[in-house]
Amino acid sequence: xxxxxxxxxxxxxxxxxxxxxxxxxxxxxxxxxxxxxxxxxxxxxxxxxxxxxxxxxxxxxxxxxxxxxxxxxxxxxxxxxxx
Numbered sequence: 001x002x003x004x005x006x007x008x009x010x011x012x013x014x015x016x017x018x019x020x021x022x023x024x025x026x027x028x029x030x031x032x033x034x035x036x037x038x039x040x041x042x043x044x045x046x047x048x049x050x051x052x053x054x055x056x057x058x059x060x061x062x063x064x065x066x067x068x069x070x071x072x073x074x075x076x077x078x079x080x081x082x083x
Contacts, residue, residue, distance in 0.1 A: 015029055
């Protein structure tokens, strides 16, 4: 599972460095990353990250490439959450 978490964090970091992504989305991604790397049960941390990221994935100002990356992150988190 640690490999999956590392990959998700790397995807989040890539979006955090992309300045075409709106600030509110980057803020949500930072919070989701902190929750994911925090203490507690992995499925709960993944659920918290999904809860934070899902609303901003529908932001109308989000570039198409970033939306696709967000969906990939959400998909990976859902996989962890359901394991």
